[in-house]
Amino acid sequence: MIIRIESESDIPIYLQISNQIIEGIARGYIKAGQALPSVRSFAADLGVNMHTVNKSYHHLEQKGIIRIVPKSGAVIASPQDFNESTINKLKDEYKHLIAESLVIGMPTIQITELVDTLLEEFKKSNGQLK
Amino acid sequence: MIIRIESESDIPIYLQISNQIIEGIARGYIKAGQALPSVRSFAADLGVNMHTVNKSYHHLEQKGIIRIVPKSGAVIASPQDFNESTINKLKDEYKHLIAESLVIGMPTIQITELVDTLLEEFKKSNGQLK
DNA sequence: TTTTTGTTCTATACAAAATAGAACAGATTT
DNA sequence: AAATCTGTTCTATTTTGTATAGAACAAAAA
Structure with a gap:
């Protein structure tokens, strides 16, 4: 897996790393x-x-995406028992993202199609997705 | 329109204001x-x-959501001529949000249903949405 | 046993965020 | 016309976040 860091980006480096690991998973x-x-x-x-x-890594662990074993290493966690707080934060992000999309004039159909397209794209890379 | 500021939040105050204005629109x-x-x-x-x-306000103006008339005030802009860059940034945010949702184990159906539910919710508040 | 591991500590540098106060000039209101 | 309100601009300070650096520790792995 290839990870690229853009030092000019306004996104902090530690978040660029986290985000690309999440996408990789x-x-x-x-x-x-x-x-x-x-x-x-x-x-x-x-x-x-x-x-x-x-x-x-600690950012990803706090989200429950990886487990850090002290003095050993970091391992990708199994997708299970995620707390309500994590899911609610995601829902809030969806809400805000959709609000902004609507405000700039995206029709609802275009939003659902965009989401569907992205989901298909992930499924194409990862056959194990439900 | 009621706007609430949470000083304990990790989201900067100026973004909390921007986000809630966007939702209000x-x-x-x-x-x-x-x-x-x-x-x-x-x-x-x-x-x-x-x-x-x-x-x-300047953050919202940079996104093209409001217009600031010097020495006068800020006005909600009409949803028109948004540049490609704005839309591409939104698409990237959708991609990352969906990736994270999949990683924590959300089935694709649940994601599309969540998006549909949120869109319906906005339509219920705002009849003018397409 | 040697190396590697994450952890912890101190330290520095820089940028972002938030507050504060003052002053300016144009727009609006009275 | 005068008074008020507007966003703008300037300096200033404080706090927090980001990123780097180096060192040391103790447990795990080779």
Whole structure:
């Protein structure tokens, strides 16, 4: 899996890393149970600081997406028992995103089609999706 | 239209204001051509600084959602001629949001249903939506 | 045993966010 | 015409977030 860091981006580096890992999991490039690179080697690959990768991992762990085993490493979690809070935050993000889409004049049909297209795209990369 | 500021939130105040204005427009509580409160009166109502509201207004203007007439005031813009860049940024946000939803185990059906439900909810508040 | 692992600590540098106060000039209201 | 209100601009301070750096620790892995 290839991760690209854009230093000019207004998105913090640790979030760029987190987001691309999430996409990698969704596309099936990395699967539950598999280990992520160590914070040191990953940082060296990406050309960023160790603490930045560490922050990204803890960000993903707080979302329940990975498990960090102390003194061992980080592993992709199984998609199960996610707390209500995580789901509610996602729902709020959907609400805001849809609101903004409507405000700039996107018809509802275009929104549903966009979502369907993206879902199909992920399914194409990852056959295991339900 | 009621706007609530959560000072404990990790979302910056100026974004909380922007987001709730966007939702207000999507729901039809405020319509194109209508004026927003002055930065000073709005700041007084919300209990925040004038410059924070000003930042929010400029943030909305940069998105093309409102127009700021110098020495006069801010007005809701008409949903027209939005640049490709704005739409592409929205598409990226949809992509990431869907990826995260899939990763935490949401079935695709639940995602499309959530989007449909939210769209219906906005339509119920705002009959003018296409 | 040596290396690697995440963790923890101190430290520095920079940018963003939020507040505050003052002043300006144009628009609006009275 | 005068007074008020408008967004704008400027300086200033405080707090928080981001990113880097280096060092040390103890447990796990090779």
